[in-house]
Amino acid sequence: EIVLTQSPxxxxxxxxxxxxxxxxxxQIVSSVYFSWYQQKAGQRPRLLIYSASSRATAVPDRxxxxxxxxxxxxxxxxxxPEDFAVYYCxxxxxxxxxxxxxxxxxxx
Amino acid sequence: QVQLVQSGAEVKEPGASVRVSCKASxxxxxxxxxxxxxxxxxxxxxxxxxxxxxxxNTDYTMKFQGRITxxxxxxxxxxxxxxxxxRSDDTAVYYCTRGRRLVAPGTRWLDPWGQGxxxxxxx
Numbered sequence: 001e002i003v004l005t006q007s008p009x010x011x012x013x014x015x016x017x018x019x020x021x022x023x024x025x026x027q028i029v030s031s032v033y034f035s036w037y038q039q040k041a042g043q044r045p046r047l048l049i050y051s052a053s054s055r056a057t058a059v060p061d062r063x064x065x066x067x068x069x070x071x072x073x074x075x076x077x078x079x080x081p082e083d084f085a086v087y088y089c090x091x092x093x094x095x096x097x098x099x100x101x102x103x104x105x106x107x108x
Numbered sequence: 109q110v111q112l113v114q115s116g117a118e119v120k121e122p123g124a125s126v127r128v129s130c131k132a133s134x135x136x137x138x139x140x141x142x143x144x145x146x147x148x149x150x151x152x153x154x155x156x157x158x159x160x161x162x163x164x165n166t167d168y169t170m171k172f173q174g175r176i177t178x179x180x181x182x183x184x185x186x187x188x189x190x191x192x193x194x195r196s197d198d199t200a201v202y203y204c205t206r207g208r209r210l211v212a213p214g215t216r217w218l219d220p221w222g223q224g225x226x227x228x229x230x231x
Contacts, residue, residue, distance in 0.1 A: 047219035092216035096169040
């Protein structure tokens with residue numbers, strides 16, 4: 001099983017600041033099958049980034065995905081109030097598909 | 109628009125079974141796998157498996173082998189997830205989500221997601 005480890009667990013930042021979220025895989029993951037999801041409190045998860053670096057429909061360009069192999073990064077260039085949420089990385093390269101444990105981006 | 113609408117909340121006793129439904133609309137139901145993911149209160153996302161609505165093939169995570177069944181009815185564009193021998197730690201919100209595209213290109217991201225179905229296991 002591919003284990004995805006996200007860091008940090010919690011990120012305390014202010015609106016306008018830059019957020020950098022990391023996801024490390026225990027084995028090499030094809031970039032094509034790597035995604036990021038956003039989940040706001042009380043809501044269903046929402047696809048944010050697919051194929052490691054492609055933004056999903058209607059996702060603002062302040063969200064950027066990068067990385068390959070075992071190290072992937074989600075960057076939010078300038079936090080907006082609506083960006084405070086939990087972010088999950090996920091791989092669908094090898095079964096079982098797995099999620100990271102999540103990074104909570106909270107308002108400082 | 110592409111949409112997945114799930115059945116409502118369920119309360120079950122330990123040892124019972126639960127079936128959650130997921131009705132798809134806005135796309136060809138047999139062209140994408142349906143995945144199931146669950147989330148206990150305050151916890152992260154846990155992938156349960158996928159079902160291919162075109163041929164009925166399934167892939168379940170090892171933890172639930174023998175206890176979970178995923179099926180689909182293409183005539184009504186609806187997928188089902190049944191979990192048996194329920195325990196208190198099965199209490200969670202269960203989500204269906206559209207997964208792998210079965211025709212080229214074979215995309216594998218999870219989008220969209222249903223609204224979630226709360227399953228409470230309690231005596």
